[in-house]
Amino acid sequence: MSDTTPQPEDGFYVLVTGANSGLGFAICCRLIDEFLHTRPQSQTLVLIITTRDTRKGTDTVARLQKHLQNVRRKAERSFLGISMLLHRRIQFRQEILDLTSISSVQRHAERLLNSTPKLNAAILNAGIGGWEGLDWLTAIYTLLTDWVHAVTYPSYKVSGVGWLTKPQIPASGNTEKPEEPPLGEVFCANVFGHYLLCHYLAPLLSAHKADEGTVGRIIWTSSLEAYAHTFSLHDFQGLASSMPYEASKRLTDILALTAELPSTAPFVARYLSSNRPLSVSKSKSSMSNANKNTIKPKIYLTHPGICSTGIMPLHHLLTYLMTLAFYIARWLGSQWHGVTAWNGACAPAWVALAQQNTLDAMEEREGKGKWGSATDWWGKERVERTEVEGWGWGGVVGERIRKKGRRRGVKDLTERDRKQFEELGRDCWKEMEQLREEWEARLAAARVGEDLG
Numbered sequence: 065m066s067d068t069t070p071q072p073e074d075g076f077y078v079l080v081t082g083a084n085s086g087l088g089f090a091i092c093c094r095l096i097d098e099f100l101h102t103r104p105q106s107q108t109l110v111l112i113i114t115t116r117d118t119r120k121g122t123d124t125v126a127r128l129q130k131h132l133q134n135v136r137r138k139a140e141r142s143f144l145g146i147s148m149l150l151h152r153r154i155q156f157r158q159e160i161l162d163l164t165s166i167s168s169v170q171r172h173a174e175r176l177l178n179s180t181p182k183l184n185a186a187i188l189n190a191g192i193g194g195w196e197g198l199d200w201l202t203a204i205y206t207l208l209t210d211w212v213h214a215v216t217y218p219s220y221k222v223s224g225v226g227w228l229t230k231p232q233i234p235a236s237g238n239t240e241k242p243e244e245p246p247l248g249e250v251f252c253a254n255v256f257g258h259y260l261l262c263h264y265l266a267p268l269l270s271a272h273k274a275d276e277g278t279v280g281r282i283i284w285t286s287s288l289e290a291y292a293h294t295f296s297l298h299d300f301q302g303l304a305s306s307m308p309y310e311a312s313k314r315l316t317d318i319l320a321l322t323a324e325l326p327s328t329a330p331f332v333a334r335y336l337s338s339n340r341p342l343s344v345s346k347s348k349s350s351m352s353n354a355n356k357n358t359i360k361p362k363i364y365l366t367h368p369g370i371c372s373t374g375i376m377p378l379h380h381l382l383t384y385l386m387t388l389a390f391y392i393a394r395w396l397g398s399q400w401h402g403v404t405a406w407n408g409a410c411a412p413a414w415v416a417l418a419q420q421n422t423l424d425a426m427e428e429r430e431g432k433g434k435w436g437s438a439t440d441w442w443g444k445e446r447v448e449r450t451e452v453e454g455w456g457w458g459g460v461v462g463e464r465i466r467k468k469g470r471r472r473g474v475k476d477l478t479e480r481d482r483k484q485f486e487e488l489g490r491d492c493w494k495e496m497e498q499l500r501e502e503w504e505a506r507l508a509a510a511r512v513g514e515d516l517g
């Protein structure tokens with residue numbers, strides 16, 4: 065679909081970042097299938113996909129169109145009552161987004177603010193591992209001695225240390241380029257880029273009427289590898305860390321799970337505020353969206369379990385072996401080895417499409433959770449709450465302990481842990497807001513992105 069295609073006012077708008085491969089593509093396919101099967105025929109899904117360049121975006125939309133045709137053929141064969149006017153029920157838009165460039169994030173947000181009436185969900189899927197290879201000795205030893213643990217919580221991935229994004233402020237003509245502080249690449253791709261994006265998109269995520277019975281959803285993608293010990297406030301971006309990916313996922317968990325607690329409220333309110341002109345946007349359209357603001361978006365946390373995708377750069381022969389290792393782990397009893405990206409997409413797609421009262425009731429009953437894609441022995445997928453160190457399954461001391469899928473050595477939640485997690489959440493939100501404001505001021509002073517509107 066081109067940018068000139070009309071945007072249905074009553075459409076269901078979902079943004080998926082990093083849609084060209086792995087989980088991102090599978091999330092789009094699942095959204096299409098589940099939307100067609102569960103939503104009234106009068107509703108349209110507008111899928112806004114982001115990729116890093118136009119070629120990848122065009123190719124992704126072509127592959128999604130093909131998927132849609134397959135759905136149509138299957139429906140015709142089985143006489144399912146899915147509307148044949150699929151092209152009206154599913155629309156695609158493609159956008160360019162590089163999360164390691166703040167001005168790219170701002171440009172993307174600006175385009176959406178000017179072209180989109182609202183966003184029902186933003187699925188923050190894109191990300192990088194930042195790994196350089198494997199420690200083969202440890203890999204072989206841990207596989208032979210403890211197979212399931214070794215492929216669920218691997219200790220043999222070798223990360224790059226101190227990777228930085230390209231400079232955010234380009235050198236220009238004869239003016240001297242201002243100094244800028246380092247910005248961690250893994251931190252920026254996995255957390256900060258998305259964080260900024262949702263701040264700028266808050267007017268669209270808030271543009272829901274009170275009687276719609278739903279709110280905009282910010283859906284983060286975390287991991288089982290979000291270990292507590294990998295994250296430190298003193299190395300907030302993981303620049304000195306030998307596990308920056310895991311640190312970025314731990315930070316994701318902390319931000320998402322503490323977003324509704326009283327201690328983070330002042331920071332979250334500022335972050336999700338859409339009642340003021342965006343620093344990035346001066347356009348009339350974004351101002352009018354801001355004025356339509358009715359309900360604040362909600363932040364959700366998901367993870368895909370473990371799937372065989374290209375996130376770990378491996379020779380294709382090793383990719384086959386890795387996939388086989390994942391299947392064996394599932395057959396040995398691991399509920400987290402969905403293996404296929406389709407299975408991994410289960411939790412994020414479910415959180416995006418679930419009825420608001422279902423999500424609210426689950427959180428009301430058992431607390432705010434990390435929703436993971438799990439499977440049974442046969443690969444039949446389901447959504448499972450996942451334990452987070454210092455938070456448990458729902459941030460409730462004394463909650464039911466789920467033995468299956470639990471990481472070895474994790475302790476039951478205590479009052480003290482819960483309190484510390486909340487304090488950590490406040491510190492992290494404070495730091496993120498400060499970083500956001502500093503970078504916005506820095507870019508504004510250097511007049512980066514002045515051509516936005």
Ligand SMILES: NC(=O)c1ccc[n+]([C@@H]2O[C@H](COP(=O)([O-])OP(=O)(O)OC[C@H]3O[C@@H](n4cnc5c(N)ncnc54)[C@H](OP(=O)(O)O)[C@@H]3O)[C@@H](O)[C@H]2O)c1
Pocket residue numbers: 081082083084085086087088115116120161162163164188189190191192253285286287288367368369370371372373374375376
């Ligand atoms: N696979 C797993 O088992 C697993 C487990 C836990 C969590 N996850 C999470 O799931 C998400 C998707 O991972 P995946 O396994 O599907 O990996 P993947 O196949 O490598 O997909 C990553 C996607 O992110 C995009 N991306 C990377 N850097 C970007 C940037 N700077 N700006 C914009 N887009 C960028 C990639 O685009 P390009 O193609 O242009 O690089 C690609 O579309 C990640 O957040 C990952 O941490 C995966």
